[in-house]
Amino acid sequence: MTQRSQWASRLGFILAASGSSIGLGNIWKFPYVAGQNGGGAFVLVYLVSILLVGIPIMMAEFLLGREGGKDAIGSFARLAGKNSPWCLVGGTSVIAAFILLSFYAVVAGWCFDYVVKSAAGTLQHASPEQISALFSDLLSSPGQMIFWQACFLMATAAIVSCGIQHGIERWSKILMPLLFLLLLYLFVHGLFSGGAGRAAQFLFSADFSLLTPQSLLAAVGHSFFTLSLGAGVMITYGSYLDRQADLFSMAIKVSALDTMVALLAGMAIFPVVFSAGLDPGAGPGLVFQTIPIVFSSAPMGWLLAVVFFLLLAFAALSSSISMLEVSVAWLVDEKQWSRFKSTTLLSLGAFLLGLPSLFSFNLWHDVTFFGSLTFFDLCDKLITSYMLPLGGMAVAVYSGWFLKRSSSQCRQSLCCAQSWIYPLWSILIRFVAPVAVAIVFIQQLGVI
Numbered sequence: 418m419t420q421r422s423q424w425a426s427r428l429g430f431i432l433a434a435s436g437s438s439i440g441l442g443n444i445w446k447f448p449y450v451a452g453q454n455g456g457g458a459f460v461l462v463y464l465v466s467i468l469l470v471g472i473p474i475m476m477a478e479f480l481l482g483r484e485g486g487k488d489a490i491g492s493f494a495r496l497a498g499k500n501s502p503w504c505l506v507g508g509t510s511v512i513a514a515f516i517l518l519s520f521y522a523v524v525a526g527w528c529f530d531y532v533v534k535s536a537a538g539t540l541q542h543a544s545p546e547q548i549s550a551l552f553s554d555l556l557s558s559p560g561q562m563i564f565w566q567a568c569f570l571m572a573t574a575a576i577v578s579c580g581i582q583h584g585i586e587r588w589s590k591i592l593m594p595l596l597f598l599l600l601l602y603l604f605v606h607g608l609f610s611g612g613a614g615r616a617a618q619f620l621f622s623a624d625f626s627l628l629t630p631q632s633l634l635a636a637v638g639h640s641f642f643t644l645s646l647g648a649g650v651m652i653t654y655g656s657y658l659d660r661q662a663d664l665f666s667m668a669i670k671v672s673a674l675d676t677m678v679a680l681l682a683g684m685a686i687f688p689v690v691f692s693a694g695l696d697p698g699a700g701p702g703l704v705f706q707t708i709p710i711v712f713s714s715a716p717m718g719w720l721l722a723v724v725f726f727l728l729l730a731f732a733a734l735s736s737s738i739s740m741l742e743v744s745v746a747w748l749v750d751e752k753q754w755s756r757f758k759s760t761t762l763l764s765l766g767a768f769l770l771g772l773p774s775l776f777s778f779n780l781w782h783d784v785t786f787f788g789s790l791t792f793f794d795l796c797d798k799l800i801t802s803y804m805l806p807l808g809g810m811a812v813a814v815y816s817g818w819f820l821k822r823s824s825s826q827c828r829q830s831l832c833c834a835q836s837w838i839y840p841l842w843s844i845l846i847r848f849v850a851p852v853a854v855a856i857v858f859i860q861q862l863g864v865i
């Protein structure tokens with residue numbers, strides 16, 4: 418029970434939850450996925466999905482965690498009954514968080530590598546071509562990537578095994594605002610770089626003819642990914658919450674911060690993409706090929722680059738600890754394992770499962786599934802496009818239709834502040850969220 422007091426303070430909880438949601442998803446993934454899916458229309462669907470589906474589901478996850486008072490599986494077991502099929506929803510979300518951790522650590526490792534590259538001055542005064550080549554060099558060095566992946570997972574494990582309050586909570590207060598400031602700097606830089614107009618047009622003018630069923634699914638999937646939904650994280654974190662906290666305002670704050678960081682990142686990166694003549698659909702390397710260009714010519718640019726990639730690594734770290742925490746909490750709560758043993762074994766497992774993802778950038782580049790997906794792509798697609806949205810939808814259906822709590826209890830629990838919030842949440846969680854996710858899936862299957 419000792420770890421349940423971790424987020425006893427509201428600020429601690431907000432920091433933890435936004436630490437989980439703000440991560441590689443915002444700065445690394447959002448720009449390149451938006452780029453691959455044609456920009457504006459994708460961004461619009463993503464924003465609508467955050468508003469109508471993401472926020473209500475985040476509230477529902479907080480609610481399930483707080484009412485259940487345990488890890489993701491344990492909370493379902495306590496609320497729905499020990500052998501209820503709903504426990505499977507908890508189970509698949511634990512698995513999703515674990516798979517996610519395995520490939521997230523590979524990319525987070527790149528950030529570490531770029532901290533060192535920047536500090537060594539390698540990126541300084543390099544041309545865009547040289548900067549692209551440096552990224553390709555990294556991808557073709559499995560040994561180097563394994564080293565950084567392992568470092569990242571060890572850092573994650575160290576924090577999770579020691580408990581969180583003295584490490585991540587204290588550092589979040591300093592580093593998250595710093596990340597924000599630096600993004601603001603990059604954003605302003607972007608405004609003056611000549612590519613800003615095209616960037617804004619690319620991100621915000623919606624051309625719906627570009628919206629394929631796949632990109633619709635990608636947008637909805639990304640809204641779950643970016644808010645850390647459907648993987649049991651917010652259930653687990655919600656279980657450390659006090660009774661009085663207003664779940665609505667918490668969810669709004671976390672989602673607003675997350676969205677702001679993603680849009681800032683987009684507006685920092687796309688001007689560079691356009692003014693340097695890069696391809697917006699360049700894929701996972703986008704951030705690593707654009708941001709160094711900005712810094713390579715700026716005064717003290719190497720230092721800013723060090724800070725940027727350090728902060729990005731930190732944002733990734735505060736997300737990865739939440740992924741690890743989901744399965745650690747399960748072993749600690751349900752199997753009575755020690756926190757240290759659970760953390761060690763699970764992070765080792767994530768390391769091993771991460772290797773095929775890592776090799777898909779080099780040694781196993783040609784091993785593909787379903788046509789052209791590498792193992793990394795496969796994991797990413799499985800998690801982002803399927804497991805998270807389905808997990809989130811199950812949470813919505815359960816909390817909207819099956820949760821045996823009187824509505825006045827839920828009402829009180831969800832929003833202390835305003836009376837209109839509960840009825841609106843009810844409609845969104847019972848109808849809008851499940852139907853929206855279902856439509857996206859059916860469309861993907863080509864039925865509609």
Ligand code: PFF
Pocket residue numbers: 437438439440441442443514517641642643644645646648649650736737739740
């Ligand atoms: N929200 C994180 C990001 O945007 O980087 C990723 C994430 C963390 C997704 C935890 C899911 C999760 F359970």
Ligand code: NA
Pocket residue numbers: 437438439440442443642643644645675
């Ligand atoms: Na995010």
